[in-house]
Each structure stands twice: as structure tokens, then as C-alpha cells.
Amino acid sequence: MASKPPDISSDTLPVLEPGHTFASITDKISSIVLTGRTPLFWYISFGIGFLLVLLLLFCITAVVSVGIGLFGVMIPVAWGWAIVNFVWWIGIGHAGTLISAILLLLRQKWRQSINRFAEAMTLFAVACAGIFPLIHLGRPWFAYWLFPYPSTMGIQPQFRSPLVWDVFAVSTYFTVSLLFWFLGLIPDLATLRDRATRRVPRFIYGMLAMGWRGSAVHWHRYESAYLLLAGLATPLVVSVHTVVSFDFAVALVPGWHSTIFPPYFVAGAIYSGFAMVLTIAIPLRKLYGLEDFITLRHLKNMAIVMLATGMIVAYGYLMETFMAWYSGDIFEKYMMMNRMFGPYGWLYWVLILFNILIPQALWVRSLQTNPWVLFFIAIAVNIGMWLERYVIVVVSLHRDFLPSAWGMYSGTIFDYGVFVGTIGLFVALLFLFIRLLPMISIFEMRELVHEEEARSE
Amino acid sequence: MARLPIYGLMAEFDSPEALLEAGRRAFAEGFRRMDAYSPFPVDGLAEAIGFHRTRVPLIVLIGGLLGCIGGFYLQYWVAVIDYPINIGGRPLNSWPSFIPVTFELTILLAALAAFFGVLALNRLPMPYHPVFNVERFELASRNRFFLCIEAADTNFELERTRRFLDEIGSLGTYEVEP
Numbered sequence: 001m002a003s004k005p006p007d008i009s010s011d012t013l014p015v016l017e018p019g020h021t022f023a024s025i026t027d028k029i030s031s032i033v034l035t036g037r038t039p040l041f042w043y044i045s046f047g048i049g050f051l052l053v054l055l056l057l058f059c060i061t062a063v064v065s066v067g068i069g070l071f072g073v074m075i076p077v078a079w080g081w082a083i084v085n086f087v088w089w090i091g092i093g094h095a096g097t098l099i100s101a102i103l104l105l106l107r108q109k110w111r112q113s114i115n116r117f118a119e120a121m122t123l124f125a126v127a128c129a130g131i132f133p134l135i136h137l138g139r140p141w142f143a144y145w146l147f148p149y150p151s152t153m154g155i156q157p158q159f160r161s162p163l164v165w166d167v168f169a170v171s172t173y174f175t176v177s178l179l180f181w182f183l184g185l186i187p188d189l190a191t192l193r194d195r196a197t198r199r200v201p202r203f204i205y206g207m208l209a210m211g212w213r214g215s216a217v218h219w220h221r222y223e224s225a226y227l228l229l230a231g232l233a234t235p236l237v238v239s240v241h242t243v244v245s246f247d248f249a250v251a252l253v254p255g256w257h258s259t260i261f262p263p264y265f266v267a268g269a270i271y272s273g274f275a276m277v278l279t280i281a282i283p284l285r286k287l288y289g290l291e292d293f294i295t296l297r298h299l300k301n302m303a304i305v306m307l308a309t310g311m312i313v314a315y316g317y318l319m320e321t322f323m324a325w326y327s328g329d330i331f332e333k334y335m336m337m338n339r340m341f342g343p344y345g346w347l348y349w350v351l352i353l354f355n356i357l358i359p360q361a362l363w364v365r366s367l368q369t370n371p372w373v374l375f376f377i378a379i380a381v382n383i384g385m386w387l388e389r390y391v392i393v394v395v396s397l398h399r400d401f402l403p404s405a406w407g408m409y410s411g412t413i414f415d416y417g418v419f420v421g422t423i424g425l426f427v428a429l430l431f432l433f434i435r436l437l438p439m440i441s442i443f444e445m446r447e448l449v450h451e452e453e454a455r456s457e
Numbered sequence: 458m459a460r461l462p463i464y465g466l467m468a469e470f471d472s473p474e475a476l477l478e479a480g481r482r483a484f485a486e487g488f489r490r491m492d493a494y495s496p497f498p499v500d501g502l503a504e505a506i507g508f509h510r511t512r513v514p515l516i517v518l519i520g521g522l523l524g525c526i527g528g529f530y531l532q533y534w535v536a537v538i539d540y541p542i543n544i545g546g547r548p549l550n551s552w553p554s555f556i557p558v559t560f561e562l563t564i565l566l567a568a569l570a571a572f573f574g575v576l577a578l579n580r581l582p583m584p585y586h587p588v589f590n591v592e593r594f595e596l597a598s599r600n601r602f603f604l605c606i607e608a609a610d611t612n613f614e615l616e617r618t619r620r621f622l623d624e625i626g627s628l629g630t631y632e633v634e635p
Binding site: 159225232233246 | 496540578582
């Protein structure tokens with residue numbers, strides 16, 4: 001390869017640092033899992049996560065045994081933190097499928113070192129999300145009433161309701177993400193089976209790999225199935241947050257009843273998802289020395305996706321404000337004035353700062369490859385997206401049509417406990433995953449090595 | 458079928474190109490019962506050893522159609538036949554409201570069909586397979602590429618096939634215990 005002047009355009013930043021072979025990639029990634037020594041930071045991170053999981057269990061027990069009155073929800077604000085957190089977690093889940101499915105169909109090679117843990121992140125985020133509507137039911141032991149089954153009570157779910165659509169969308173999303181993730185894992189589980197030296201891990205990975213032996217005929221069918229799953233997951237990922245937005249948009253509450261909700265929710269979901277992938281990837285690549293695989297090129301590309309989806313979200317805010325004025329509807333106009341300058345007004349401006357203003361720094365090229373700056377912006381976007389959902393859910397509800405029915409809302413200690421607890425659950429599951437399964441897809445990295453070799457010849 | 462003394466002969470290669478070339482030559486030589494093993498999918502390898510079409514897309518299509526039709530009918534049955542209630546004067550068969558769930562169930566069944574279809578076609582889980590008896594085969598999931606010609610092939614003849622595999626550049630030829 002001819003030497004080029006150093007610049008940071010995406011052509012020169014490699015998706016894989018040179019000098020790697022099939023063997024070095026395999027050994028490096030599988031050694032993270034198969035090593036007998038667990039690093040200290042793993043114990044610390046998992047330990048913190050585990051303590052928070054205990055907090056989560058405590059709070060859930062309290063809320064289920066006493067009732068959701070422990071959450072601050074009351075008329076007019078009957079959807080509080082629980083729904084905010086649900087939408088936030090579901091949104092975060094969207095990046096995993098986007099990276100693994102849409103970028104696969106678009107033949108983006110840079111997806112290959114981040115897809116595995118982004119998919120795992122999706123599963124864990126959806127699992128955290130699923131907890132909230134369940135507790136929020138008030139009587140979670142009747143959750144199965146949401147599914148159509150031959151009930152002796154002779155009743156059935158109401159399929160005209162977006163809340164029932166949501167049940168189907170979220171459970172389908174979780175199932176398909178799990179299948180996609182596990183299908184991707186099978187060849188790597190076979191690698192771990194062959195690399196493991198001790199009996200127990202060899203047996204467990206061997207069972208999970210199901211006898212995968214890398215046959216050409218198997219690979220042929222496998223690739224076909226993988227591609228089809230990606231093709232199925234692509235419209236699915238768009239549909240899930242669309243359905244979540246229907247929960248709001250189909251209602252008549254000012255600030256909810258809006259046709260821009262579906263696209264703006266999907267963009268917001270991808271935005272927050274990429275922010276979370278960056279939040280996780282930046283420390284992990286450092287801690288595990290994976291800078292060769294998760295290169296600056298990945299960080300830069302994710303930063304650009306974040307900037308692009310962030311601009312769509314900004315357009316959504318702009319249009320909501322414009323339509324409130326243009327509609328001439330006094331309730332819509334009041335909703336927007338109240339959102340900006342009412343008792344919760346400061347939240348709106350913090351949200352604009354975190355979601356719209358701070359990420360504009362990503363226009364500066366040198367900042368796109370600065371891990372510290374990216375980490376900071378990703379955290380800001382995570383917080384900003386949470387505030388966005390809070391503003392949509394709580395601020396719209398607290399003052400709707402009749403001033404006599406207005407009220408104020410704030411979360412309670414149990415709201416904080418459950419929310420922080422799910423973050424703990426997410427961290428704990430993520431670290432378990434990193435310890436027990438290859439966090440980077442080994443066989444796809446071998447493919448990448450092969451392609452890079454073919455290209456340089 | 459009589460039990461053969463060995464399952465086949467396995468040849469080792471160190472690059473996907475070498476394996477692809479070996480597969481092509483073995484197919485040209487008239488071998489049909491063989492399989493190639495690689496640590497990652499190699500373009501054209503399945504075709505080189507004579508495997509051309511896969512039924513995975515058909516299975517996925519059937520799964521998707523079942524999900525679509527079954528999903529819509531489920532809602533129709535619930536809303537019109539089993540539990541008809543009047544919601545704001547809307548028709549009992551208010552089909553536009555049934556589309557989101559129909560769509561989700563289409564995807565769900567298609568995805569389940571893809572996942573279980575590929576496992577079933579590949580005959581997985583398979584706890585035992587003779588190729589694992591070759592010690593070097595554990596490198597098939599690392600950096601080595603293997604071609605195994607089965608003894609069940611009509612052209613198979615131990616010494617001649619071994620010579621053939623050595624000729625086409627095998628780095629090591631191993632007998633595979635059944």
C-alpha cells in the first residue's frame with residue numbers, strides 16, 4: 001500500500017489494525033473468556049451491578065406487595081417514571097439491532113467488531129424495559145391476561161388498543177433479537193469449545209455449540225438464514241418504537257396526539273442507542289486492550305450516526321413547536337408554552353442543551369475521534385433522552401384540558417430505586433456476558449482479516 | 458449399509474483459497490460425498506463441492522405467511538367471533554387496527570422459522586460426528602481449513618484418494634475414525 005499523508009478521513013482510519021491473522025484474532029478474543037484470571041475491575045463493576053440488583057429486587061418487592069401507590073403516580077399524572085424508564089430502555093435497545101441488521105444489509109464492514117456486544121446490550125436493555133410495564137400493571141401476576149388464550153372468564157384482549165400492540169411488538173423484538181444473537185454466537189461457541197482446556201467449560205460450550213463444525217454446506221445455509229434474519233429485523237426495529245410512540249400518539253392528550261411521533265421516536269431510539277453503545281465501548285476497549293479491533297474508525301462512525309439521528313430529533317422538536325403554533329389549537333399552544341416556561345420548564349431547556357446543543361460539537365472532525373469527548377457527549381445524550389421522555393410523559397399529562405384537573409408530579413424514592421436498580425441489572429448482565437461469551441464476533445473478524453488481506457494484495 | 462472401517466480421509470490446508478481450489482479439483486475428479494470445513498464462511502466453497510441451493514428462504518417464507526395469516530385471523534376471531542364488543546361504534550372487523558400485531562407476528566414466525574429451519578437442515582444439535590476424531594480438526598475453528606472425502610463415496614479408494622489429496626496440496630492427510 002502506498003503511504004498517504006496522515007489525515008482522519010474515514011478511508012485511512014482502518015476498521016482493523018494491520019498485522020492480525022486468523023489465529024491471533026481467535027486467540028485474543030477467546031482468551032478474554034477462557035482465562036482463569038478474572039481482572040479486578042470486573043469484580044468491582046459486577047459487584048456494583050449486583051448490589052444494585054439487590055436494590056431492584058427490594059424495591060420491586062415493596063411495590064408489588066404494597067401497590068404502585070409507592071410510585072408517585074396519581075391523577076392527572078398516572079404514567080410516571082415507570083413509563084419514562086420503559087421508553088428510555090427500549091430506545092437504547094434499538095442500536096444493537098440497527099448495527100447488526102441494517103449495517104449488515106448495507107455491507108458496512110465496521111459493524112463486525114461491535115455487533116456482538118451491541119446485540120447483547122439490546123437484549124439486556126429490553127429485559128430492563130420489560131420490567132417497568134409489568135410492575136406498572138399494579139397486579140403483575142395477571143400479566144398473562146394481555147395474551148389471547150382460551151380464558152375461562154370468556155374475555156379476550158382488545159386488539160384495537162396500542163397497549164396490546166406494544167405487548168406483541170416488545171415480546172417479538174426480544175425474541176427475534178435473542179435468536180439473531182444466538183445464531184451469531186454458534187460458530188464462536190464452537191471456537192470456545194475447541195480452545196477450552198478445562199473439562200467443564202469445554203462441555204458447556206460444546207453443548208451450546210450443538211456440534212457446529214464449520215461445514216461449507218452449513219455455512220451456506222447459515223449465511224442465508226443470517227441474512228434473512230437481518231432483513232426481518234430491519235423493519236422490526238423500525239416498527240417497535242413506532243408502536244411505542246402509538247401508545248402516546250393515539251391518545252388525545254395535547255403533546256401526545258401528533259403524527260410526527262413515530263419517525264421522531266425511532267430516530268430518538270437510535271440516537272440514544274448509539275450513545276449507549278459508545279458509553280460501553282469506550283471504557284471496554286481500553287480495559288480489555290481491544291483498540292486494534294474497536295478502532296477510532298468505529299468511534300468516528302458511531303459519532304456520525306449519533307450526529308445524524310440527533311439532527312432528526314432536533315427537527316422533531318422544531319416541528320412539534322411549529323405545529324403547536326400553526327395548529328391554532330389553544331390546548332396545543334398552551335401545552336408548548338407550559339413545556340417551555342411552566343413549572344417543569346427548566347427540564348425542557350436542560351434537555352435541549354444535552355440532546356441538541358452539546359452534540360453539535362461532533363461537527364468538529366478532531367472531536368469525532370477523541371474518546372474522552374465522545375464519552376462525555378454520549379453520557380449527555382443518555383441523560384438528554386431520558387429527560388425527553390420525562391417531558392413528553394409527565395409534562396404533557398400534568399396540565400391537559402381542564403385547569404381544575406391540573407396537578408404536579410414527582411417521582412418517589414421507589415422510582416429512583418427501581419430505575420437505578422435496572423441500571424445495575426444492565427451492568428451486571430453486561431459484565432457476566434463479557435466474562436462468559438466472546439464480546440466480539442470471532443468468525444466475522446476472521447472474515448474481515450481475509451477481506452483486508454485480499455484488498456491489500 | 459455395511460459399517461465402513463473409516464469415515465473418510467481428511468486433508469488440511471492453510472488458506473481459504475487453497476481449500477477452494479482443492480474442493481474444485483476434488484469435484485472435478487468425480488468425488489461427490491465430501492465436505493469442506495472452514496473457520497468462517499468462504500464465498501463459493503459450497504458451490505465448489507456441488508451444493509447449490511438452500512431451502513432456508515422457502516422455510517422462512519412459509520413461516521412468515523403462517524404468521525401473517527394466522528396473526529390476522531387470531532385477531533379477527535377474537536374481535537368478531539369470540540368476544541365481539543362495540544368500541545365507539547367501530548366495526549367489529551376494524552382491520553387497520555389489526556395490522557401492527559399482524560406485522561409483528563409475521564416477523565416473529567418468519568424469524569423462528571429461519572432459526573429452527575437452519576438448525577434442522579444442518580441436522581444440529583449433533584452431539585457426535587466422526588470429523589472430531591481427527592486431533593488437528595480443532596484448528597478448523599481457528600486458522601486451518603479442511604476437506605474431508607467420505608469413504609462412502611463410490612470413487613473412494615484409500616491409497617488412491619490419499620495420493621490425490623497429497624497431489625492437490627494437502628499439508629497433512631488424516632484418516633477419520635468412524
